[in-house]
Amino acid sequence: MDHPIFIPYSPPNGVPQESKLATYMSRQNTSTPVITNLSSTFSKINIGSPISSKKVVAQSPEFIPGSRVVTNSASASPNFFSSFPGLGESITYPRAIDSPHSGTVSPHITPQPSPPPHAITNCSPIPQVVLEKPSVVAAYQENVGGTTYFYPTSADNSVTPNDTLNSVGVVTSIASGYQVYPGTPSHVAALKGRGGNSSYFVSDDIRLDILNRNALTLMQPDPEQFPDLPPEVDNYHELCPIEPIPSNPLHKAHLGYQASMYKATHVKTGTRYCLRRIHGFRLQNTKCMAYVDLWKKLIHSNIVQLKEVFTTKSFGDNSLVFVYDYHPGSETLLSKHFSPDQLNGYTDPFATDPAAPRPYSHQKNNILRYQQTNKLPEPLIWNYIIQLTSALRIIHAAGLACRSLDPTKIILTSGKRLRLSCLGVMDVIMNDTSTTSNPIALVQHYQQEDLTALGKLVLALACKSTMAVQRENISTALEVVSRTYTPDLRNLIMYLLSTQQRRSVTDLMPMIGARFYTQLDNVQSRTDILENEVAKEMENGRLFRLMVKLGTINERPEFNLDGTWSETGDRYMLKLFRDYVFHQVTEDGRPWLDMAHVVQCLNKLDTGVPEKVCLMSRDEQSILVVSYAELKHCLEQSFGEILNASMASQNVT
Ligand SMILES: Nc1ncnc2c1ncn2[C@@H]1O[C@H](COP(=O)(O)OP(=O)(O)OP(=O)(O)O)[C@@H](O)[C@H]1O
Numbered sequence: 001m002d003h004p005i006f007i008p009y010s011p012p013n014g015v016p017q018e019s020k021l022a023t024y025m026s027r028q029n030t031s032t033p034v035i036t037n038l039s040s041t042f043s044k045i046n047i048g049s050p051i052s053s054k055k056v057v058a059q060s061p062e063f064i065p066g067s068r069v070v071t072n073s074a075s076a077s078p079n080f081f082s083s084f085p086g087l088g089e090s091i092t093y094p095r096a097i098d099s100p101h102s103g104t105v106s107p108h109i110t111p112q113p114s115p116p117p118h119a120i121t122n123c124s125p126i127p128q129v130v131l132e133k134p135s136v137v138a139a140y141q142e143n144v145g146g147t148t149y150f151y152p153t154s155a156d157n158s159v160t161p162n163d164t165l166n167s168v169g170v171v172t173s174i175a176s177g178y179q180v181y182p183g184t185p186s187h188v189a190a191l192k193g194r195g196g197n198s199s200y201f202v203s204d205d206i207r208l209d210i211l212n213r214n215a216l217t218l219m220q221p222d223p224e225q226f227p228d229l230p231p232e233v234d235n236y237h238e239l240c241p242i243e244p245i246p247s248n249p250l251h252k253a254h255l256g257y258q259a260s261m262y263k264a265t266h267v268k269t270g271t272r273y274c275l276r277r278i279h280g281f282r283l284q285n286t287k288c289m290a291y292v293d294l295w296k297k298l299i300h301s302n303i304v305q306l307k308e309v310f311t312t313k314s315f316g317d318n319s320l321v322f323v324y325d326y327h328p329g330s331e332t333l334l335s336k337h338f339s340p341d342q343l344n345g346y347t348d349p350f351a352t353d354p355a356a357p358r359p360y361s362h363q364k365n366n367i368l369r370y371q372q373t374n375k376l377p378e379p380l381i382w383n384y385i386i387q388l389t390s391a392l393r394i395i396h397a398a399g400l401a402c403r404s405l406d407p408t409k410i411i412l413t414s415g416k417r418l419r420l421s422c423l424g425v426m427d428v429i430m431n432d433t434s435t436t437s438n439p440i441a442l443v444q445h446y447q448q449e450d451l452t453a454l455g456k457l458v459l460a461l462a463c464k465s466t467m468a469v470q471r472e473n474i475s476t477a478l479e480v481v482s483r484t485y486t487p488d489l490r491n492l493i494m495y496l497l498s499t500q501q502r503r504s505v506t507d508l509m510p511m512i513g514a515r516f517y518t519q520l521d522n523v524q525s526r527t528d529i530l531e532n533e534v535a536k537e538m539e540n541g542r543l544f545r546l547m548v549k550l551g552t553i554n555e556r557p558e559f560n561l562d563g564t565w566s567e568t569g570d571r572y573m574l575k576l577f578r579d580y581v582f583h584q585v586t587e588d589g590r591p592w593l594d595m596a597h598v599v600q601c602l603n604k605l606d607t608g609v610p611e612k613v614c615l616m617s618r619d620e621q622s623i624l625v626v627s628y629a630e631l632k633h634c635l636e637q638s639f640g641e642i643l644n645a646s647m648a649s650q651n652v653t
Pocket residue numbers: 242243253254259261274304324325326327328329330331332334408409411421422
């Protein structure tokens with residue numbers, strides 16, 4: 001590790017014994033600090049530092065020393081990887097205190113704004129390049145912000161600055177000396193209209209969506225509004241109704257049984273689940289639990305997984321509870337596409353009484369006008385078909401049937417994701433599969449019913465009316481579909497509604513055809529976008545952890561009864577570093593804010609690169625030249641002390 005170089009301004013030949021710097025030096029048992037004359041030292045070192053009074057060429061100390069030729073200093077601007085000018089070229093000597101922040105000033109700099117994100121993404125960080133073997137016979141040339149850098153390359157000219165040769169002579173890439181988010185990849189930037197964004201933080205739409213889901217996940221019920229909620233039901237507590245509990249007990253669902261939905265937290269794991277409670281239900285026998293076991297094993301991106309089923313008296317009755325994964329912010333297909341406020345002011349013409357004395361042509365025109373205004377885009381309907389058939393395919397393959405393919409039992413979450421939400425309920429409530437002599441034939445019958453239900457659902461979506469699937473409306477509805485959608489969609493519906501033949505979900509695949517590729521492309525593009533968001537947040541998360549360590553150490557009022565702990569030794573160095581990173585000011589004393597500077601410094605600290613940095617004491621009397629490696633050591637050391645002390649105190653208590 002590099003020895004830090006201490007540069008006292010006054011007195012010239014040493015650091016005052018009582019100074020804070022001295023506390024740092026005295027902790028350096030193994031390394032002898034180099035104390036040197038300020039100006040002579042500055043003329044020798046060539047490092048990035050904010051201390052400068054004039055604009056100088058952008059240069060990154062990570063570029064190979066000695067192998068770089070800078071050709072265009074005038075137009076050079078600093079970039080994300082080299083925010084600061086080199087000390088060797090221009091120095092503002094520490095002055096007597098003359099700043100508005102008298103006594104507490106940070107090093108002065110000539111602020112040089114970071115380039116905009118797109119410019120940043122164009123820079124090439126070339127840290128720590130180690131060309132091991134080949135003799136340098138040619139130069140690789142690169143222009144960064146108007147400055148041309150030359151790098152040595154191998155004899156065959158095939159080695160770029162990012163390349164090195166491993167011991168067996170095979171070209172391999174080496175990673176940069178410190179981690180950094182390299183900017184939006186071009187293939188994601190091209191998806192901008194589809195959600196790509198070039199900021200360094202997660203995009204607004206994704207952020208809002210996640211915030212909303214988090215808020216719903218953490219939501220607690222108002223005890224005054226729900227006084228009857230049991231505090232605990234089986235292994236679940238913190239029950240919170242997902243929908244208003246119907247005051248009218250005659251509001252029935254699921255074959256005559258009232259049902260209600262709750263979000264709940266598992267007492268042991270803290271995971272949130274969705275409980276579907278069937279009120280007043282007595283389970284006659286447990287044979288149906290074999291089906292529950294089959295459902296529990298079914299995992300698919302288009303179904304809400306069933307976790308467990310239990311009976312309980314905690315609600316004051318005999319309730320049957322189905323526990324599912326919780327998908328916050330979901331809405332049913334019914335409320336998304338068939339609620340009155342989705343009908344653009346129209347009333348559903350299919351819902352009007354067919355026996356009403358109105359000429360048929362009038363009714364038909366009415367339907368067509370309504371349908372034209374409310375029509376769902378055909379790609380969206382195919383998107384739904386692909387997702388629903390995808391779920392049905394694995395359900396049927398598992399020897400099960402959905403039995404609840406209904407717009408109220410299909411939930412929709414962000415990204416147009418559909419999930420079947422009520423699986424297994426019918427198998428338990430009806431319990432008919434256990435009483436029949438031929439359960440396989442019964443399941444096959446229900447599978448056929450699933451396909452009919454799918455046909456009706458697609459027809460309802462295409463006509464934007466749940467009434468379109470009524471027996472008396474079907475022929476008109478099919479006519480409407482023929483007029484407004486492709487023959488493929490009509491044929492699919494016809495196939496699903498034709499009950500004479502035995503149908504299979506796999507027969508739908510050729511009907512979907514090449515639309516499957518469109519869907520795949522959309523999903524993969526979305527994955528690319530989300531992966532880029534993760535890449536950003538991964539870096540942000542890493543820097544956050546680093547900031548937590550720094551914040552835990554900096555300004556700690558007292559440690560182990562030592563009130564000066566955070567101001568002395570390693571911690572003093574970290575305090576000066578904190579000033580260097582966050583408290584820069586311009587020459588006229590204004591705060592200088594540059595996110596790129598902060599990110600770059602923290603990244604270098606995290607990795608502990610050998611690059612040196614100039615830290616100035618607040619009284620501006622001393623400058624310390626120290627490597628990031630040394631700072632990292634200080635950080636780890638100091639945080640380790642705090643960590644150990646915290647664990648020791650835990651052991652005591
Ligand atoms: N697994 C789940 N996670 C989160 N919310 C869900 C989940 N399943 C359903 N929901 C939500 O719970 C609410 C009620 O669902 P439910 O299946 O009872 O529909 P419904 O329209 O109330 O039907 P019904 O009138 O038959 O009860 C809906 O808003 C739905 O989005």
